[in-house]
Amino acid sequence: MTAATKLPVECESKDDVRAEIDRIDQQLLALLAERHRYVTRMAEIKTDPHEAYDPARIETIINRVRSRSVDLELDEDQAELIWRTLIDWNVNYEKGIIAARRRAR
Secondary structure (H helix, E strand, O other): OOOOOOOHHHOOOHHHHHHHHHHHHHHHHHHHHHHHHHHHHHHHHOOOHHHHOOHHHHHHHHHHHHHHHHHOOOOHHHHHHHHHHHHHHHHHHHHHHHHHHHHHO
């Protein structure tokens, strides 16, 4: 944590809490952008749009997210919903890139 970072119990006003949420949102966006670059690279590596959807891999990820959520005292249903949404978006994004590349040949 930086000097300006406050723990939740140290926040004394709504503005304090909002500032911390804004800080975390910036970090989340940066991490999502980094993750997206890897998803894009995966789409470049895959050769068939059907490769984008791997149900076994998805369930492995979801199980891991749920387990880690419990460890972090985060509602595992909420975490699963977020990850399933993210995965669905990524699968469709990958399929689109792969299909476009195949059409361009």
